[in-house]
Amino acid sequence: MDGDMSIGVDLLLPFIYEMEKGADVVLNPISSLLPKSGRIDSVSVAKQFLNVCLGRKDLLSDSLTAIPHALSRNAVKKIGYGVLAVPPVAHARAVRLGLSILKSPETVDVITSNRIRRGNTGLGNRVERLILGDHLEALHELMKDSGPRLWFKDNVRQRDFENKGEAKDDQYERDHPDL
Template identity: 45%
Template sequence: MLPTEQRVGAVVTVMNEQETIGGVLAELQRLPLTELIVVINGSRDASYDIVRSQTDATIVHTHAPLGHDVGRALGAKLARADVVLFLDGDIPVKAEELVPFALTAAQGSDIVLNDISPYVGRFEDRDAVTMVKEFVNRVMGRGDLGINSLTAVPHAMRSEAIARIGHPHLAVPPKAQVLAMLHGLVIRAAASVDVIAGNRTRAMNTGQHNPVAELIVGDHLEALHEALTAQGKRMAFPDPYRRRVMTMA
């Protein structure tokens, strides 16, 4: 049970997840959700058949791969719940672990992130993706968020936050997070789910400078560009002492 009267829904993105999607859905069905939206994109396996036979979910089915982030943006566009949980079809998360995300959002937090800090080790062992996540949070004045980002599932968002950010911006999660900060939305990392150990190893996300890592780093650079455009080239970091005009004399 969820101790809230607000409507809670979930968006799940799926691409060739026939081995795991059943477990993801089984845990979601243990929650009193008012809606379930499953975005199946580019799947060549039995993912669609499993979702259709196991649930009465609203299914968005595209033959071309969209990417998980675009899938979440489409799901967010369709969602009507007050609070929306976002998950991927390859990592089953226990219903008990999802409750804090939904409840924290229902209690007023606009965005609730997965706190993966306990699972990444010491700074010198971190990769470029982890470092750039923390860098963006720090330059936005949210060092308290550490490495936590909308790139990691599960996370939750209030419907008002989705509307304020604009669902198309969810296609680039770090950009959406920066926009949320610029709008003054309440962002918290309220619970920890170890999705690092459970992340499926694929050719695209393995090895140094792999395509997924490069994509995520690029997403954070795009987020920084958004912040620089909104706040100026020094953002929130003042330069009150240099009289640079004197060098032009």
């Protein structure tokens, strides 16, 4: 939950029901509230990119960054209490640990009901920068295990030239004689 938002119990019950069925983490599926085309906010892009990096494209922009969400006692123990202070890191850890992560069957619209304040509006606002920084922290954690490319292959560079004993410039000139 968030301290400045009131969410009725009727909207929280679907999260609890999913937990009772055995889920470790239940997310609020707010991706359905995002624009289908046009400009999507940078925080939603960061959430989606993190999910792609985690191999969970199916989660779209849904993550522990959005409230409400539910965590089982098992999930909290495995993720670690301290990590919960940085929701994208906790989210990444939950995925990497193989915890059961589901979306609630009901969406709680926290986007339009979020209070507008000076610190959370406008491009590059304080809250946006904080959340983007949290996502960078989560990506940094992933890079510790996977390397700087986050399991993505490098299909652009032609590194095979380096080991053939030829100068790169000579090979380039042979490949592009018209230049």
